[in-house]
Amino acid sequence: MLDKRDHNRKGDWQELRERLHRAIPGGAHTYSRGDDQFPALAPPLLERGKGAYVWDSHDRKYLDYGMALRAVTIGYADDRVNAAAIRQIENGVNLTRASRIELEAAELICDTVRTAEMVKFGKNGSNVTTAAVKIARAHTGRRFVCIPRQHPFFSFDDWFIGTTTIKRGVDERQSSSTLVFDYNDIGSLEALFAEHRGEIAAVMMEPATHIVPCGGCEHVADWPGTPCGNCPNHQGNFLHQVRKLTERAGTLLIFDEMITGFRWHLQGAQHFFGVEPDLSTFGKAMANGFSLAAVCGRREIMEVGAIDKPGMERTFLLSTTHGSEMPALGAFVEATRITAEEDVPGHLWTYGKKLRETMEGMAGEHGLSDHFIMEGPAIALNYVTRGTDGQPCMAMRTLFAQEMLKRGVMMPWITFSQAHGDTELDATAEALDGALAVYARALVDGPAEYLDGDAIKPVFRTHN
Template sequence: MRLPRSVLANERLHAMIPGGAHTYAKGEDQYPEDLAPVISHGRGAHVWDIDGNEYVEYGSGLRAVSLGHVHPKVTEAARREIDRGANFVRPSIVEEKAAERFLATVPTAEMVKFAKNGSDATTAAVKLARAATGRPLVAICRDHAFFSVDDWFIGTTPMAAGIPGEITGLTVSFPYGDLPATEEVLREHAGRVACLVLEPANQAEPPAGYLTGLRALADRYGCVLVFDEMITGFRWSEAGAQGLYGVTPDLSTFGKALGNGFAVSALAGKRELMELGGLRTGRDRVFLLSTTHGAETHSLAAAIAVLETYTEEGVSARLHALGERLATGVREVAASAGVAENVVVRGRASNLVFGTLDAERKPSQDYRTLFLRQLVTGGVLGPSFVVSSALSEADIDRTVDVVAQACLVYRKALDADDPAPWLGGRPVKPVFRRRV
């Protein structure tokens, strides 16, 4: 496969945009050399690049487009509001309707405030926790990849350039699934931890009793429990992971699936905390979320349509069914090719990722490059196997066929003890790295 127009477009993008994309995870370095398609358009679970190639797409919009591109109900809702005005000097009635629908869908939350991106919502949760407790430290789960673009988190990653150590020093970490180790962190920093921030689940299901135990620890040590539901929200269940597992956090943040590609996120939680950012508190006020575009009518209308679609059509169950079909197929063809221990599928069925391991069963960027090259040239685009509800069973079966061919090449590379002949250029790279 050759992508001459995409290659030229990538050069132009790099000339004008740092990194060549507005999101690092969409960067050219995440794809094999000269195989980073620039997208023209999409519909359902398919996208077309500017060279005219069609792909079955996974991980759409970094997990955001869970209903598929140009979903008719969502698109019509947004279009209707655009014709009525996008932004006003006072709240629109759409804000009330969106809040009402959200709180009906996620009944464990008592109040909600909308924004445009997940980073702002999660940082707002941290700010609320610090204001409510009067404590400076944030404790984050070290086993979860991303929480915010803001300094309190990014300062803990290899891309910490430009962030003072004094800020980084206000963030500590704890391991997922280990209550004794988390309690040790709270003891070590007694009376200084404002909040525990984590994804309630990700690639691994929470151990039995873990989230309940974490809830008890937060109460015992007087800190705020924050669930980052950017990924789990709606994909795990219509009521989020908190609804599925039956553990209510003090605050939670949502985004991605909430807008099906439209820019909308949410901070939700207990009234006593949320009101610190409102007009009905006797305490010092918190400048919570106050964004010019936070209440754009078309994005909130899209969110309403998404929430209605999820609850009325049982989208979460469909995502799980599609993911199960895909995971089963991939595991079968990997086993047939003799690479079952090298090409692995992980995670909840609605949120699958793949691992590419070398002969010693260690993660390998070289083998990831080989695998991605085979997927892209076979007409499958995706850095993961995260499904959208727009996928058909035929799409899944086609993907499994492409993976089967990729696994045969993978086996050849393992037998040769050298994937280099199949890379086509430099290997793909992790997002978080200190140097380019």
């Protein structure tokens, strides 16, 4: 069990924090990794990860539920994936023409994801979602793109960031063609289509998050028990409604499967829900943490980027030096083999179900069923922390994360991997027991009594 004195004994964490902020605006390369997203006593940096665990600069080990912002599905530093990447390092890292592994990886994604007939690789999710928007505009000759308000992130580019509260530095001309609707409310999307008839190039959305497209249908909660495609209610669900609307309007449907891809199902959430998008984007879990992202989809659409169509007007599609970097592509091929052969998604669903039962059970034991709430299907769990007034409370969320950290569990949000098993579930239960006991006391005394620093803040806010 950690306490603040323990952390400060060497007096080095504050110094590390200052060095990080002196060298890097924001102190990290993703805002979700920033100090304002973690309790004050979280380690400012991590030294390494293996399996389900990470280690801080005092060599203290934490069970991790952050999993590199959901990029790691098999486990940190998996020997098999690493060996595949190392083979490609030895083959030269990146060559002067397309490489063999590039062809193999492209064919693999086309063989794996049914709607992928062609693919273009990139290094970051933001690049491929932006590319998908461009492909849709090039293919349809239309301007507008619709995204759901409930989905927190598609790209660091202005077409998306301009729709958030953080407008500084954004060219608002870029985001003026991005329209916002409400997920699970087909009427809100129909209204945009009516207002901009014949002008909407694409609808982009995550197929599902912790919010699923099936309304009150509970069948999705614990797959592999009852896959959505077998559910009697699934044909009418929101994704099918959007598919029909977009088809009628000649608009492309883009599924951003950055988080759901290779996690909900080997073939993506699109397969899970039985809905076929025109384009999809993948990243994160593709290569077990290696930097790789992809936009893929129907041939006739993807071909806007082709150079073997004589006389066709050209579209400057993703063209990057490092999109073909071989270690990440080698890692992807091996990670996909493991995901398929060892049914990693099946493991994740099963672990998620047990974890939800554990967390809900422990909340109940501490009398917190109304204040510490689990939501989402087993594969996409979210914990909601409510204060005494019943409203979501960031101070209580921070306190929970702090108390879990003190007990060796890093749970800024909930993501798990193939490396999370029964040992990890037991360790989580033990940490929960202690953390929720403090949580219950803080509901009575107020969280300030127990918090070691500031509360976590939302990433999307106008000022620091």
